[in-house]
Every structure is written in C-alpha cells, then in structure tokens.
Amino acid sequence: xxxxxxxxxxxxxEGQEVNITCSHNNIATNDYIxxxxxxxxxxxxxxxxxxxxxxxxxxxxxxxxADRKSSTLSLPRVSLSDTAVYYCLVGDEVTGRRxxxxxxxxxxxxxx
Amino acid sequence: DVKVTQSxxxxxxxxxxxxxxxxxxxxxxxxxxxxxxxxGLGLRLIYFSYDVKMKEKGDIPEGYSVSREKKxxxxxxxxxxxxxxxxxxxxxxxxxxxxxxxxxxxxxxxxL
Numbered sequence: 535x536x537x538x539x540x541x542x543x544x545x546x547x548e549g550q551e552v553n554i555t556c557s558h559n560n561i562a563t564n565d566y567i568x569x570x571x572x573x574x575x576x577x578x579x580x581x582x583x584x585x586x587x588x589x590x591x592x593x594x595x596x597x598x599x600a601d602r603k604s605s606t607l608s609l610p611r612v613s614l615s616d617t618a619v620y621y622c623l624v625g626d627e628v629t630g631r632r633x634x635x636x637x638x639x640x641x642x643x644x645x646x
Numbered sequence: 647d648v649k650v651t652q653s654x655x656x657x658x659x660x661x662x663x664x665x666x667x668x669x670x671x672x673x674x675x676x677x678x679x680x681x682x683x684x685x686g687l688g689l690r691l692i693y694f695s696y697d698v699k700m701k702e703k704g705d706i707p708e709g710y711s712v713s714r715e716k717k718x719x720x721x722x723x724x725x726x727x728x729x730x731x732x733x734x735x736x737x738x739x740x741x742x743x744x745x746x747x748x749x750x751x752x753x754x755x756x757x758l
Contacts, residue, residue: 568745577650577736577749578689621689623745633704634679634745636689 538622538637545643552609554640556622559603565625567598567605572619572639581620582607609642617644649673652737652750659757665724667753669737677740678720679747680704680712682733689736695720727757 539557546552558567566585570578582589584596584605595608609616619639653668671678680692681704691704693712701712709731713721720739724731734754738747 564743566745568747570747575752575754577738577752578747579749580746583744583746623747625743625745633691633694633702634740634747635691635705636681638686638688 537635538624540620540622540637540640542638543641543643545645546612547645548613549611552612552616552642552644554607554609554620554642555604556607556637557604558622558624561602561624567596567602568623569594569596569605569607570621570623570636572621578621578636612642612644614644614646616642618642650737650739650748650750652735652753654753655751657753657755659727659755661728661757663727663757665727665755665757667722667724667735667737667755669720669722669739669750670718671720671739671748672718673739673741673748674717675739675741675748676717677742678714679738679740680710680720680722681736681738682706683736683752684733692722724755727755729757731755732757 568583569581572578582594582596586598589596597606619641621636621639650671679694681689690706695701695714711723734752736752737750740747
C-alpha cells in the first residue's frame, strides 16, 4: 500500500494559486507532514512542514485537517520557476525504525 | 547550512564492476538515507541508517549494500553492477525524528 497518494500532475498559469493535496491515511500520531520541491537534475529541497491546522512561511502554506489523513500544499501566485515536482512525506515504521518513504510526487507545470 | 556532498556527479561503469557511491554530511546528523530515482517512479528508499555501524533496509535493498563506519559518511555499494541499476542516486541526512531531509546533488550512474 502506498504511504502517500498525490495527483500525478497539475497544470496552472502564472499568477494563479495552486493547491496540491496529499492523502496519508495511516499517518502515525506523532508524525509530521513535510513537503519538498524538486527541479530536474537536483535533489529535493524542503518547502514546509506541519503537524496540524495551518502553517505558513515565505514560500507556501500547508493546510492539515483535524483527522490529519490528508494535507494540502498551497502555492500563492505561482510563477514559471515553480514548475517542478512536489512530494509530501510522512514517516513509516519499519521494524521499529522510521523509514522516510516518498510517494510518486506531483508534477506541476506552470504556463505563461 | 547543512551540506550533503556526494562524491561523484556522474559515473559510467561496466556490468559486473563494483561501485562505491560516497556521501558525506557536515552537520552531525544521526540519520542518513540512500534513494534512487527513476523516471515515473519517484524516489525509492534503498537503505537508511540511524547510527554509526547501523543499517536498515528500505523498499528496494536487493543488489545494494551500505557502510556507515563514521557518523558523517554513508556509502552505497553495488557489489556487481547491472544495467538495471542505471539511475540517479540521492543521499540525504536528517536530525533526530524530524522528517526534514537535506539532499545531496545526486550521482547519476550509467551501467553499460
């Protein structure tokens, strides 16, 4: 079973708000939700992390409902440079140790 | 800033060769991870380590081994490289129980 589920791809235009939702039905009680951005030929980089309700930083907002079984990354007023793959990450217990396993990610294409 | 350095950006090896991919982080992180990334498959966890001389299998450990003799260094070993191990390999590190990973730039391995 996939630990996280995201849409495979999304399209947007410059200046629009983009919301990417991730499902994580089996998230552990003490686990955080973390989002990453990846450009071609680079490693992913951290965008934002949250545990519940809403978190905002200079790049994005993260909305987490009370049941924490999903989360939504919100990118305000996207630009062409936001074209990338976005991953959500939650922990996964493996023989008592926490593995960090990514889902397939969402490929965001921003057009002019 | 935490730096994760992968020793080789591009490698070309022949089938059957032994391959070492080195990863060094400079911020005293306990946790280190090796992922491979292939088109359409996202990031897949190969091995991870939460302490020196400790290792845990991820989702796809077959054909790989790892070594962590020092806290700052985590090596991925392909004992006998095969063409299906042609991929981008990404090393990452993190602190404590956080899900905030810092990635290296990646090592693109081609096995002929």
